[in-house]
Amino acid sequence: xxxxxxxxxxxxxxxxxxxxxxxxxxxxxxxxxxxxxxxxxxxxxxxxxxxxxxxxxxxxxxxxxxxxxxxxxxxxxxxxxxxxxxxxxxxxxxxxxxxxxxxxxxxxxxxxxxxxxxxxxxxxxxxxxxxxxxxxxxxxxxxxxxxxxxxxxxxxxxxxxxxxxxxxxxxxxxxxxxxxxxxxxxx
Ligand code: GAR
Numbered sequence: 001x002x003x004x005x006x007x008x009x010x011x012x013x014x015x016x017x018x019x020x021x022x023x024x025x026x027x028x029x030x031x032x033x034x035x036x037x038x039x040x041x042x043x044x045x046x047x048x049x050x051x052x053x054x055x056x057x058x059x060x061x062x063x064x065x066x067x068x069x070x071x072x073x074x075x076x077x078x079x080x081x082x083x084x085x086x087x088x089x090x091x092x093x094x095x096x097x098x099x100x101x102x103x104x105x106x107x108x109x110x111x112x113x114x115x116x117x118x119x120x121x122x123x124x125x126x127x128x129x130x131x132x133x134x135x136x137x138x139x140x141x142x143x144x145x146x147x148x149x150x151x152x153x154x155x156x157x158x159x160x161x162x163x164x165x166x167x168x169x170x171x172x173x174x175x176x177x178x179x180x181x182x183x184x185x186x187x
Contacts, residue, residue, distance in 0.1 A: 003078045003187045004032035008085035011119075013043025015083035015104060015175055020050050022180035029187060032075050037062070037087050062090065069096045081183060082141065086118055089141050101141040102186060104179055106171045108153055109137040113146030123164035123171065134158050134167060136174045138182045151186065154178050 005023070007016045016034060023029045034047035035055045047054045053075070061067045069092060072080070082089070082103040089101060105113060107122045112134075117125070126134045135155035140148040154177075156170045 003029050004076050005029060005079050005081055006033040006035055006072055006077045007031060007081045007083050008035045009043040009083045010036060010038050010086040011041050011084050013046045015179055016043045017046050018176040019180050019183060032077060066092060069093055079187060088145060091143055094143060099140055103139055103141050104175055105137045105146055108135045109146055109150060115145050120164055120168060123167045126158060127162060127164050127167060131158050136171060152182050
């Protein structure tokens with residue numbers, strides 16, 4: 001039976017794009033829906049260019065109602081993939097999709113996780129802490145920010161001359177290389 005993925009993203013969507021591309025020719029996995037909290041997020045253009053349904057959500061319906069869950073269930077979603085999605089996932093959604101929500105974080109959790117730790121903020125913190133390595137963490141989502149069970153981590157070196165910007169590039173490369181494959185394994 002075909003497995004349906006919903007990708008949640010808030011911004012550019014380069015990870016969403018690599019996932020879309022990876023499964024484009026698959027007859028077992030379909031990217032059925034792209035969900036965003038931001039109507040201007042480029043990830044929505046990427047979805048439209050690939051004929052993928054989109055859903056723009058507002059905070060009230062997301063956190064206070066079951067509307068989003070209803071849409072996901074109706075679309076027979078098997079896995080929710082958070083690819084740069086910046087809102088906390090409410091408990092009703094976690095309960096409706098137990099162990100079926102995965103997130104990618106641009107650092108080696110449990111370090112550099114938690115509220116406010118996203119995108120460039122993470123890379124700045126890693127450089128400031130003079131870490132010798134960083135990387136990506138792919139993990140299940142639970143009720144606490146960035147604390148769900150880790151599925152896999154991939155590392156890169158941080159050199160003394162690295163800036164947050166070029167660390168971001170290294171991390172993005174790791175994300176694009178590993179995230180689609182890890183999703184395939186989970187499925
Ligand atoms: C990615 O680097 C992802 O790890 C990060 O947002 C970026 C989204 O990039 N997520 C977080 O920081 C979550 N705490 P993209 O829109 O180009 O895929």
